[in-house]
Amino acid sequence: MPEKPSVLFVCVHNAGRSQMAAAWLKHLAGDRVEVRSAGSAPTGSVNPAAVEAMSEVGIDMSAATPTVLTVDSVRASDVCITMGCGDVCPVFPGKRYLDWELDDPAGRGVEAVRPIRDEIRKLVEELIEEVAPEAAK
Numbered sequence: 001m002p003e004k005p006s007v008l009f010v011c012v013h014n015a016g017r018s019q020m021a022a023a024w025l026k027h028l029a030g031d032r033v034e035v036r037s038a039g040s041a042p043t044g045s046v047n048p049a050a051v052e053a054m055s056e057v058g059i060d061m062s063a064a065t066p067t068v069l070t071v072d073s074v075r076a077s078d079v080c081i082t083m084g085c086g087d088v089c090p091v092f093p094g095k096r097y098l099d100w101e102l103d104d105p106a107g108r109g110v111e112a113v114r115p116i117r118d119e120i121r122k123l124v125e126e127l128i129e130e131v132a133p134e135a136a137k
Contacts, residue, residue, distance in 0.1 A: 004032065004033065004034055004078065005033055005034070005078045005131040005132055006033070006034035006035075006036070006076060006077045006078045006079070006117065007020040007025060007033055007034070007035055007036070007078065007079045007080075007081065007131065008036040008037070008038065008073055008074060008076075008077035008079070008080045008081065009022050009025075009035075009037040009038075009081050009083065009085035010035070010037070010038055010039065010040070010069055010080060010081065010082045010083065011039055011082070012039050012040055012041050013039050013041060013042055013043040013066060013106065014037055014038055014039025014042040014043070014066035014067055014068075014108060015039070015043045015045065015046050015047045015050070015066050015067075015106070016046070016047040016049075016050045016084050016104065016105040016113070016116075017041070017050075017083040017100075017102050017104070017105065017116065017120065018035055018037040018038070018083055019046050019047070019061055019064050019066075020050050020053070020054055020061070020105075020116070020117055020120050021037065021051060021081065021083070021100075021120050021123070021124055022035045022036070022037035022055055023034075023059050023061045023064070024059070024120055024121050024124040025124050025127070025128070027059050028121075028124060028125065028128055029128050029132055031130060032132045032134065033128070033132050034077075036067075036073055036076075036077060038067045038068060038069035038070070038073050039066055039067070039068065039069055040068075040069050041068060042066030042068050042069075043044060043066050044066070044106065045065070045066070046061060046062075046064045046065065046066065047071065047105055047106060047113075049105060049108060049109055049110045049112070050105055050111045050113055050117070051064075052073065052110045052113075053105075053113040053114050053116075053117045053118060056110075056114070057117070057121075071090050074090050074092060074095070075090075075092055077095065078096065078131070079095070079096045079097075079098065079127070079131060080095055080096070080097050080098070081097075081098045081099070081100055081127075082097075082098070082099045082100070083099075083100055084099060084100055084101035084102050100120075100123050102116055102119060102120065102128050103115075103116050
């Protein structure tokens with residue numbers, strides 16, 4: 001791994017799971033990890049229930065915007081993580097690819113999003129231990 005590892009979170013709409021994962025990683029690892037998120041078919045805005053669920057744990061995602069997945073964003077990342085949504089990243093040698101099986105928060109209320117948020121936090125904490133152990137806690 002390079003001095004500052006780079007992680008890309010991908011889901012179809014880049015409105016819920018990938019945005020929460022990116023927010024958790026920024027929050028927990030600070031500037032020790034470069035964080036990106038993107039979607040193959042991004043929506044116009046981030047899921048309001050995801051924004052609310054993250055604000056409950058002190059993380060403000062209100063300014064986040066869905067971004068389109070590009071070959072360059074994959075090429076620039078050390079680890080590419082899809083969110084169990086059938087998305088496929090362009091494959092480059094030397095990159096690490098993971099798929100996190102997560103429920104889709106789309107169209108669900110904040111009560112349904114909270115357990116997804118908490119599961120993402122656990123996965124992100126494990127990821128930090130692997131890619132930037134000095135950034136953990």
